[in-house]
Amino acid sequence: MRHEIILNGMVITTDNSAAIGQKRLDAVKAPDPITAKFAARVALLEQWAAGSEPQAVLLHNFSGAEHWEPYVAGIEELFYEAGLPKPSISGSSETNMQTLQSALAVTMIGRQEGEREESNLEWVVYGEPLTGKDVLENPAKIADLKKLNDLMKRKLIHRIWPVGSKGIAAEVDLMLNRTIKVLEKGPDLLASGGPATSVLLGTMPQNTKTVMDFLESPVYPVYFDKI
Structure with a gap:
């Protein structure tokens, strides 16, 4: 939910x-x-x-x-x-x-049409969290809905979770009750996602590379702190 x-x-x-x-x-x-x-x-x-x-x-x-x-x-x-x-x-x-x-x-x-949740998913962040004028000025950093729809049709992604105003870290905690690691070259985990310019995607491990290659930049693997 x-x-x-x-x-x-x-x-x-x-x-x-x-x-x-x-x-x-x-x-x-x-x-x-x-x-x-x-x-x-x-x-x-x-x-x-x-x-x-x-x-x-x-x-x-x-x-x-x-x-x-x-x-x-x-x-x-x-x-x-x-x-x-x-x-x-x-x-x-x-x-x-x-x-x-x-x-x-x-x-x-x-x-x-059915829950898209499966166990043992790997996660990636697609798109940069943007808000305000940054949304208008950085279209190349926004998650592409056509690509997401294509991946869903091909059953290569099993969960989609939009990033809202509280940022990536808060969404990971809400969805998975886990803490995401700080990524050196990744997006700001606390930045507002504004109008869902970035999304969290759950894939089966064997499909993660295919998904990341298809999406191209900006897409980042998600790593979690140990429980």
Whole structure:
């Protein structure tokens, strides 16, 4: 379990974004499609973490009616880039009150296809933990969803776990109740992962090298302190 809700085999995941967009008082300036795409990215990765594929998307738009279409375009772009069919997208917009900063939330509903957990997995970190402007300025350091989808289809990765705002070390502790070693040439284990720019991947030992070679950089093996 991460942050999803599971009801009768249906998985519900969500993420939100605030003060990121094109309004004058936004803390981080970004095009609306990019803002929505990265909010949807987190919800999608949490679907995958639960062994689910999204069937429908709800968009909660607090920025105003004129932002709806750009937000939808960003969500659709995410599914295209991940190599997934475009789901139904619905939701609502705040049109009565004008907000000074951008805000939205993306909720995904999927059907659980089975737990992707197996014993004796080896783990790697794929992508660098980034947040704010660093996300926009370092696209080559962000985990590629199309590559992850390809590896899942080939059954070369058995678990996906997105890295959130508390960083890699906190996610390893939450997921495995273990302590990750500090890596000399790896990412900062305490840095915020922002909109899940990095992920933890569980593979069978015989597949680890194949997975790392396919993903290329930035990907790092995970080593644990002794229990």
